[in-house]
Amino acid sequence: MLTIGSHLSSSKGFLHMGKEAVSIGANTFQFFTRNPRGSKAKEIDEKDVAEFRRFAEENGIRVILAHAPYTLNACSKDVHTREFALQTMEDDLRRMEYVPGNYYNFHPGSHTGQGAEEGIRQIAELLNAILKPEQTTTVLLETMAGKGTEVGRSFEELREILDRVELSDHMGVCLDTCHVYDAGYDIVGNLEGILKEFDRVIGLDRLKAVHINDSKNPFASHKDRHEKIGEGSLGLETFAKIVNHSALRELPFYLETPNDLEGYAKEIQILRNV
Ligand code: FE
Ligand code: FE
Ligand code: ZN
Numbered sequence: 001m002l003t004i005g006s007h008l009s010s011s012k013g014f015l016h017m018g019k020e021a022v023s024i025g026a027n028t029f030q031f032f033t034r035n036p037r038g039s040k041a042k043e044i045d046e047k048d049v050a051e052f053r054r055f056a057e058e059n060g061i062r063v064i065l066a067h068a069p070y071t072l073n074a075c076s077k078d079v080h081t082r083e084f085a086l087q088t089m090e091d092d093l094r095r096m097e098y099v100p101g102n103y104y105n106f107h108p109g110s111h112t113g114q115g116a117e118e119g120i121r122q123i124a125e126l127l128n129a130i131l132k133p134e135q136t137t138t139v140l141l142e143t144m145a146g147k148g149t150e151v152g153r154s155f156e157e158l159r160e161i162l163d164r165v166e167l168s169d170h171m172g173v174c175l176d177t178c179h180v181y182d183a184g185y186d187i188v189g190n191l192e193g194i195l196k197e198f199d200r201v202i203g204l205d206r207l208k209a210v211h212i213n214d215s216k217n218p219f220a221s222h223k224d225r226h227e228k229i230g231e232g233s234l235g236l237e238t239f240a241k242i243v244n245h246s247a248l249r250e251l252p253f254y255l256e257t258p259n260d261l262e263g264y265a266k267e268i269q270i271l272r273n274v
Contacts, residue, residue, distance in 0.1 A: 002243055002272055003062045004212075005029035006255040006264035013045060014052035014099065022059050024265035025272070030065040030254040033092040033104075037071050041091065044098045053099070063252050065140075065174070065209055066096055068106035074126045075109040075119035075151055082122060085109070090130040093137055100136040103209055105174045107142050108152035108161060119151040124164030131167040140174040140208055145182035145224035153183050153222075155201040162206065172208035176256075177242065178227070179211070181234055184220035188238045195247050204247055212239065212253045212271070228257045229267045240274035 005026035008017045021029040034041035072085040089106065096104055111119030141161060146153030158173055165171050181187055185194045198204060214232030216225035230236035242248055255267055
């Protein structure tokens with residue numbers, strides 16, 4: 001059975017997200033660890049977490065994916081911005097251990113003039129400062145569209161970050177279908193070839209999750225604007241191939257399409273039926 005869910009609001013806690021996921025036919029979900037703009041997070045409510053873990057067990061909710069605030073920048077030229085990213089991610093990882101064994105995804109960042117090589121070094125430096133041998137959370141680098149000075153626009157850049165992380169067993173990759181297509185990986189015309197390329201450069205064993213989004217923009221546009229499933233430049237046929245591909249179908253899929261809950265429920269149904 002496909003493991004699929006959508007992005008949900010975390011403002012009412014874990015149990016609420018679990019119930020919402022089940023109500024839309026999902027068996028996983030993604031959430032922001034805090035306000036996406038990166039403000040202070042609520043302290044973990046241990047009762048809510050205990051109730052959620054029981055509910056997840058009873059309802060077959062599988063691995064869940066936390067998303068770091070997208071405004072963090074681990075490779076800013078500005079040392080204070082990097083320090084803020086470090087403190088926020090370190091605190092997120094501490095709180096993730098209340099729901100052990102799940103995933104924490106982040107955007108590698110945008111170098112702000114110092115170049116991708118230096119950006120990659122700074123991202124790895126941050127990860128080396130916050131990863132702990134005993135943590136149960138796997139940290140995922142998201143494949144990026146290559147907007148502006150984004151790092152992580154190619155499989156090679158992600159590989160270079162992974163190579164520099166000491167506790168690399170705690171690291172993986174989340175492939176965003178909209179982002180890789182926008183970045184110039186033709187998963188519409190050549191899914192097989194792109195997955196081979198991913199395997200050659202990074203290794204498919206590193207691929208832990210998929211963000212399943214259509215794109216509002218054409219191939220290689222470097223734009224990053226998500227579209228509803230089947231309504232953008234990727235198209236439903238591509239998604240049918242993706243969710244059924246032998247290298248992908250066991251992975252968890254997370255919708256980040258422009259939808260309300262009802263729209264997500266429909267997309268989950270569509271993807272379960274293709
Ligand atoms: Fe993201
Ligand atoms: Fe994404
Ligand atoms: Zn995006």
